[in-house]
Amino acid sequence: MCRVHRYFRGLMEYIFFTDSSLIKGVNIPKSNVGFRKMCKICSAAETLFDKKGFYETSVADICGLAKTAVGTFYIYFKDKTAIYTYLVRNYYVVIKNYLNKYVVDCKSRYEMEREGLKAFIRFGHTYPQCYKIIWGCSYIDPALFEDYYIRFAKSYTDALKKYNEELVDVDYSTMAWVLMGVANFVGLKVLLKHKRLMEKELNSLVDDVMKLLSSGLFLNPPYPADKAAAGDGH
Amino acid sequence: MCRVHRYFRGLMEYIFFTDSSLIKGVNIPKSNVGFRKMCKICSAAETLFDKKGFYETSVADICGLAKTAVGTFYIYFKDKTAIYTYLVRNYYVVIKNYLNKYVVDCKSRYEMEREGLKAFIRFGHTYPQCYKIIWGCSYIDPALFEDYYIRFAKSYTDALKKYNEELVDVDYSTMAWVLMGVANFVGLKVLLKHKRLMEKELNSLVDDVMKLLSSGLFLNPPYPADKAAAGDGH
Numbered sequence: 001m002c003r004v005h006r007y008f009r010g011l012m013e014y015i016f017f018t019d020s021s022l023i024k025g026v027n028i029p030k031s032n033v034g035f036r037k038m039c040k041i042c043s044a045a046e047t048l049f050d051k052k053g054f055y056e057t058s059v060a061d062i063c064g065l066a067k068t069a070v071g072t073f074y075i076y077f078k079d080k081t082a083i084y085t086y087l088v089r090n091y092y093v094v095i096k097n098y099l100n101k102y103v104v105d106c107k108s109r110y111e112m113e114r115e116g117l118k119a120f121i122r123f124g125h126t127y128p129q130c131y132k133i134i135w136g137c138s139y140i141d142p143a144l145f146e147d148y149y150i151r152f153a154k155s156y157t158d159a160l161k162k163y164n165e166e167l168v169d170v171d172y173s174t175m176a177w178v179l180m181g182v183a184n185f186v187g188l189k190v191l192l193k194h195k196r197l198m199e200k201e202l203n204s205l206v207d208d209v210m211k212l213l214s215s216g217l218f219l220n221p222p223y224p225a226d227k228a229a230a231g232d233g234h
Numbered sequence: 235m236c237r238v239h240r241y242f243r244g245l246m247e248y249i250f251f252t253d254s255s256l257i258k259g260v261n262i263p264k265s266n267v268g269f270r271k272m273c274k275i276c277s278a279a280e281t282l283f284d285k286k287g288f289y290e291t292s293v294a295d296i297c298g299l300a301k302t303a304v305g306t307f308y309i310y311f312k313d314k315t316a317i318y319t320y321l322v323r324n325y326y327v328v329i330k331n332y333l334n335k336y337v338v339d340c341k342s343r344y345e346m347e348r349e350g351l352k353a354f355i356r357f358g359h360t361y362p363q364c365y366k367i368i369w370g371c372s373y374i375d376p377a378l379f380e381d382y383y384i385r386f387a388k389s390y391t392d393a394l395k396k397y398n399e400e401l402v403d404v405d406y407s408t409m410a411w412v413l414m415g416v417a418n419f420v421g422l423k424v425l426l427k428h429k430r431l432m433e434k435e436l437n438s439l440v441d442d443v444m445k446l447l448s449s450g451l452f453l454n455p456p457y458p459a460d461k462a463a464a465g466d467g468h
Contacts, residue, residue, distance in 0.1 A: 053373050055289040132372045139287050139370030146426050153423065170442045177423040178416050178446055185415025186408065189387065192380050208404045212412055215449040 007039040012046065012127065014039045015093050023089055025082030027075065038076045040066045042090070045083045050129035054084060054140050081141065088137055088144055091130055092151065098123050109163035110210075110218050117183050118206045124187035125197045131188065153177055166218055175217065182209060241273040246280065246361065248273045249327050257323055259316030261309065272310045274300045276324070279317045284363035288318060288374050315375065322371055322378055325364055326385065332357050343397035344444075344452050351417050352440045358421035359431045365422065387411055400452055409451065416443060 007014045029035050044066035048057040059080055063070045077083045102119035106112040124130060137145040156176035160167060167175070186209055190197060214221035241248045263269050278300035282291040293314055297304045311317045336353035340346040358364060371379040390410035394401060401409070420443055424431060448455035 132376070135369040136373030138366045139373065142366070149422060150426055168445070170445055174420065174423070174439060174442045175446060177419045178443060181415035181417070181419025181422075182412050183415070185411045185418065188383060188415075189408070189411040192384055205408060208408045209412060211402070211404055212409060212447070212450040216446040 005035050007035060012043060013094050013097075014042050014090055015097075023082070023086050025078030026086050027077075029076065034076075037068060037072060041068060041073055041076065042083065042087065045080075046087055046129060046133070049084065049087070050132055054080070054136065084133075084137075084140060085144055087133055088141075088148060091134060092148060095120075095123060095130070096155070109160075109166045110214065110222055112163075113179065113213070113217070114206060114210050117179075117186070117209060118202060120183040121187045121190050121202060121206070122197065124184075125190055128191055131191065149180075153180060156180060166220070168217060168219060179213075182213065239269050241269060246277060247328050247331075248276050248324055249331075257316070257320050259312030260320050261311075263310065268310075271302060271306060275302060275307055275310065276317065276321065279314075280321055280363060280367070283318065283321070284366055288314070288370065318367075318371075318374060319378055321367055322375075322382060325368060326382060329354075329357060329364070330389070343394075343400045344448065344456055346397075347413065347447070347451070348440060348444050351413075351420070351443060352436060354417040355421045355424050355436060355440070356431065358418075359424055362425055365425065383414075387414065390414060400454070402451060402453060413447075416447065 005015070029038055041062060045057070045062045048061055048065060052061070057080070059073050060070055062080075062083070063073050073083075077086070099116050099119050102115045103112040106115055134145075134148060137148065153173065153176050156179065157173045160172040160175055164172075186205065190202075190205070239249070263272055275296060279291070279296045282295055282299060286295070291314070293307050294304055296314075296317070297307050307317075311320070333350050333353050336349045337346040340349055368379075368382060371382065387407065387410050390413065391407045394406040394409055398406075420439065424436075424439070
């Protein structure tokens with residue numbers, strides 16, 4: 001059975017599966033002390049990959065910031081690529097968990113998309129390094145990059161299929177990639193402003209995006225297409 | 235005055251502005267022979283950055299593939315970062331020119347969005363390295379990455395504003411980022427299939443995307459929202 005260990009370091013969550021075979025080159029510790037050490041190393045690596053880039057960061061740099069011996073690093077990770085792979089895979093789980101938290105109580109797919117989009121933008125704004133680490137992956141490990149997005153799209157498509165009674169009849173895989181693109185780029189728009197994100201501003205942005213999408217996506221959008229088009233609010 | 239030199243190398247176009255001050259660390263040659271040499275170097279760099287990554291590629295590797303002396307590289311580029319910057323800036327111009335070619339004769343904004351989306355997907359499929367080079371930029375040169383997307387969004391927003399009579403009344407900057415996200419991620423969906431792209435398949439994909447977007451974007455979409463929603467074609 002695969003047990004899950006979850007640790008928070010600052011604002012960031014690190015999730016470890018006891019089934020270490022999930023990630024090549026990653027060895028999962030047997031004790032809580034080990035998990036806490038591993039978590040410190042991950043947090044340091046993430047900070048340095050963000051600040052200096054993957055290639056300019058050495059294992060010694062990571063251990064220096066994590067205040068652990070270099071030997072400790074190699075107990076848990078085969079090399080720098082293994083920890084990078086772990087971080088990308090961890091984002092996959094952390095982002096999905098973060099979004100789920102916000103959509104779990106939603107009453108309709110419309111509400112789920114709205115709350116999910118809002119949560120995604122907030123996540124990207126809170127952890128701006130995630131764009132760099134995930135998109136930079138297209139360079140550092142193209143297969144990992146592909147796997148990340150193909151898995152995300154597959155899971156999004158499956159989720160949309162369950163709500164087919166609320167959605168228009170198109171290929172749900174296409175719908176999933178459209179929605180992923182919208183969330184990623186609207187999130188990027190917010191991020192590149194380099195400003196604090198106010199709840200009011202976020203709501204108004206998400207309202208605009210939902211106005212653009214709702215009549216094309218949902219069979220019975222909450223705001224009639226003509227009203228949304230006229231921009232007369234709701 | 236800024237003169238423009240355009241060269242094709244294989245399928246890829248390289249555009250050089252005689253106003254070399256546009257890109258830091260790039261020196262524009264004075265002769266056609268010089269331009270052709272520079273173009274060979276750019277093409278080799280692009281191939282190697284795609285295959286081996288930016289960090290694993292050396293100036294000597296680039297010159298080896300381009301069959302030029304290492305000294306020649308340094309006549310035109312201060313270092314490896316300068317040629318990378320040039321390539322990203324060149325993509326900006328080449329992608330915009332490529333899209334413009336397909337939308338220039340369009341009669342409506344709807345048609346422009348449809349043909350532009352189709353052209354963007356085709357471009358990404360023909361030059362898959364562009365994703366790696368542009369998104370990898372978020373790591374290699376974050377300021378260049380930001381500049382790339384902020385300029386793209388600004389120019390897209392300005393283009394949308396000119397068609398405000400055909401478009402719904404939302405913030406056009408948000409609309410631009412939404413459309414950029416859709417094009418990038420639907421293009422990625424196509425790319426990650428690693429298959430030949432047939433015209434029929436591309437048309438059907440673009441039809442699906444336009445069905446999802448048209449009623450939310452356009453005041454008078456060509457296909458009524460209810461018909462698109464029922465998926466009964468057109």
